[in-house]
Amino acid sequence: MTEETASEKLEEEEIVIEVDEPEPTIEDLPGVGPATAEKLREAGFEDLLAIAVMSPPELAEQAELGEAVSAKIIAGAKKLANIGGFVSGAALLDRRKRVQKLTSGASSLDELLGGGFETQAIVEVFGEFGSGKTQIGHQLAVNTILTADQGGLGGEIVYIDTEDTFRPERIAQMAEAVGIDPNDALDRIHVARAYNSAHQILLVDEIKRMAKNIEIKLVIVDSLTSHFRAEYIGRGMLATRQQKLNRHLKELKQVADVQNAIVLVTNQVQAKPDAMWGDPTRAVGGHIVGHASTFRLYLRKSKGGRRIARLIDSPNLPEGEAVFTVTSEGLRD
Ligand code: GTP
Ligand code: MG
Numbered sequence: 001m002t003e004e005t006a007s008e009k010l011e012e013e014e015i016v017i018e019v020d021e022p023e024p025t026i027e028d029l030p031g032v033g034p035a036t037a038e039k040l041r042e043a044g045f046e047d048l049l050a051i052a053v054m055s056p057p058e059l060a061e062q063a064e065l066g067e068a069v070s071a072k073i074i075a076g077a078k079k080l081a082n083i084g085g086f087v088s089g090a091a092l093l094d095r096r097k098r099v100q101k102l103t104s105g106a107s108s109l110d111e112l113l114g115g116g117f118e119t120q121a122i123v124e125v126f127g128e129f130g131s132g133k134t135q136i137g138h139q140l141a142v143n144t145i146l147t148a149d150q151g152g153l154g155g156e157i158v159y160i161d162t163e164d165t166f167r168p169e170r171i172a173q174m175a176e177a178v179g180i181d182p183n184d185a186l187d188r189i190h191v192a193r194a195y196n197s198a199h200q201i202l203l204v205d206e207i208k209r210m211a212k213n214i215e216i217k218l219v220i221v222d223s224l225t226s227h228f229r230a231e232y233i234g235r236g237m238l239a240t241r242q243q244k245l246n247r248h249l250k251e252l253k254q255v256a257d258v259q260n261a262i263v264l265v266t267n268q269v270q271a272k273p274d275a276m277w278g279d280p281t282r283a284v285g286g287h288i289v290g291h292a293s294t295f296r297l298y299l300r301k302s303k304g305g306r307r308i309a310r311l312i313d314s315p316n317l318p319e320g321e322a323v324f325t326v327t328s329e330g331l332r333d
Helices: 003-020 034-042 048-052 056-063 067-080 089-097 107-112 133-145 168-177 182-188 197-210 226-231 235-259 286-292
Strands: 121-127 156-161 189-193 216-222 262-268 295-301 306-312 320-327 330-332
Touching (some): 107 306, 121 235, 133 168, 133 330, 182 189, 189 197, 197 235, 216 235, 226 235, 235 262
Antiparallel strands (some): 295 306, 306 320, 320 330
């Protein structure tokens, strides 16, 4: 390890410790006992920042509390919440300089993304069943192991599998095709089956713990939304679902930034009966997932087993499309 990368590593470790400090919860607010905490939670106020930005009458109404108590709680939340702050443009530029790019194995797709999948970003891949979302996940997992001059990130992978579609055999096949020992590849890909959305959220804490010992460069959540969709049904649950998803994504983004890693999340397209006139590319999580992700790729199937990926609202790249195929060896042009 060179001196430079050693000091980089140290910097990352310092940040990891910061992230792992227990964050204050609503129980730490003045005047909040178990009953009030429950009322706040029931009204969807689990996040201190969400409370800090309310006005006393608003909070009183939504959480069914007195106005004086609400005012006290809000004042407390303003002190405890991590409001964030300003960083200099120079510091941001410095962080951007650390961005690394990962090849997908298909040059058309890499070009669409300006040279590959970027670290410090959440990439949302959405599309209908069989469009290739899970295949992209498997391929990126394998490629992450490759060295930087091979287009990889030389790191380890965490795969949160919510649909039981992770296939070690497929990893072995793709690894062999790029000249990696299949067993070596499987050793470096850490898979956790998430049984429900709460478990899925908890696994992010586990990732932060693991990151102290291994260099995680890719986190995959396949699928980001399936549990949320199954558990929070109907209009009445929509706000809660979005709030939980939003928080989950924020935590994932934090991992991406601190680890200088890629977070890849998959999302299925919602079948809409009025799709003929509506936007057929509407993803399940709706706007919140859309805004939280840095890159959004919409996948669709085309003739002859081809796949078309469309880049949607990226911060610094033009919209466009790439064609690739899924072969037995993996993603190719
Ligand atoms: P859902 O999770 O159901 O929403 O779909 P998905 O978007 O994750 O689809 P997935 O990535 O699982 O794509 C499945 C498709 O990939 C299959 O229909 C095949 O076309 C292709 N595929 C998967 N494995 C292989 C393989 O070993 N060889 C080849 N040639 N194609 C494969
Ligand atoms: Mg899948």
